[in-house]
Amino acid sequence: MLELEKLSVSYGPVRAVNELSLRVPSAGAVAILGPNGAGKTSTLRAISGLVPHGGAVLLNGRKLSGRSPREIARTGVIQVPEGRRVFGSLSVEENLHVGMVAGRGRERRFSISDVYDLLPALARMRGRAAWALSGGEQQMLAVGRALVASPEVLLLDEPSLGLAPAVADRIYDTFRQLKGSVGLVIVEQMAARALAVVDEVFVLREGETAGAGAATEFADPVRLARLMIGVHEDDAHPAS
Numbered sequence: 080m081l082e083l084e085k086l087s088v089s090y091g092p093v094r095a096v097n098e099l100s101l102r103v104p105s106a107g108a109v110a111i112l113g114p115n116g117a118g119k120t121s122t123l124r125a126i127s128g129l130v131p132h133g134g135a136v137l138l139n140g141r142k143l144s145g146r147s148p149r150e151i152a153r154t155g156v157i158q159v160p161e162g163r164r165v166f167g168s169l170s171v172e173e174n175l176h177v178g179m180v181a182g183r184g185r186e187r188r189f190s191i192s193d194v195y196d197l198l199p200a201l202a203r204m205r206g207r208a209a210w211a212l213s214g215g216e217q218q219m220l221a222v223g224r225a226l227v228a229s230p231e232v233l234l235l236d237e238p239s240l241g242l243a244p245a246v247a248d249r250i251y252d253t254f255r256q257l258k259g260s261v262g263l264v265i266v267e268q269m270a271a272r273a274l275a276v277v278d279e280v281f282v283l284r285e286g287e288t289a290g291a292g293a294a295t296e297f298a299d300p301v302r303l304a305r306l307m308i309g310v311h312e313d314d315a316h317p318a319s
């Protein structure tokens with residue numbers, strides 16, 4: 080289980096995340112939704128050790144806070160950053176070999192051939208330089224690279240950003256297949272696809288939790304949008 084206990088992130092005077100608490104059960108799936116600047120990426124970066132934070136992050140009861148990003152990756156908490164960040168000059172297969180490094184010393188959960196089975200487009204392009212892949216293919220490679228690192232929890236930062244709808248659907252099909260074997264924390268601004276995969280939702284607004292509960296409670300897009308932008312039901316239907 081991944082636990083955030085009153086996680087706070089500040090950049091100088093800017094409080095990006097304020098005392099966020101949430102739990103991701105082992106192999107469970109949660110979404111963190113929210114508008115621009117809500118603190119979603121800062122939350123993932125804090126979990127991965129990329130920015131300092133207050134409060135605590137624990138994996139299976141053991142504190143991750145204070146450890147380096149490399150040490151955290153070696154515990155099995157693997158981030159797929161926004162914008163993919165694959166190694167452009169390396170081939171698809173070489174990128175996957177690089178990803179395996181973070182999984183060393185732990186039981187291998189996904190081999191390169193497992194990744195090719197899950198994402199067949201990558202198998203067809205295994206020798207191609209990553210810079211020559213489309214945005215969607217690069218996102219698949221970023222997910223594949225995270226999988227060969229033997230994740231216990233995958234942190235996915237806006238995995239559908241900038242992708243054509245059909246390609247985003249394909250990526251989300253993969254998450255559906257992974258559900259139940261890997262913990263998933265999916266950060267999105269566009270909620271619909273994430274809601275179809277996750278069990279629980281946390282809505283952030285200006286660094287605060289604006290709502291939390293079962294994914295089914297957030298199925299109404301109008302209610303969700305109101306929650307994200309901070310319009311209360313009473314404001315939306317003022318008494319005449």
Ligand SMILES: Nc1ncnc2c1ncn2[C@@H]1O[C@H](COP(=O)(O)OP(=O)(O)OP(=O)(O)O)[C@@H](O)[C@H]1O
Binds near residue numbers: 094095
């Ligand atoms: N390096 C930084 N220095 C200063 N302020 C930052 C920095 N990174 C983020 N912020 C601020 O922290 C707040 C939260 O940003 P964050 O990127 O976590 O939000 P987000 O919900 O991921 O937004 P988006 O959906 O636009 O990526 C914003 O007000 C942002 O301007």
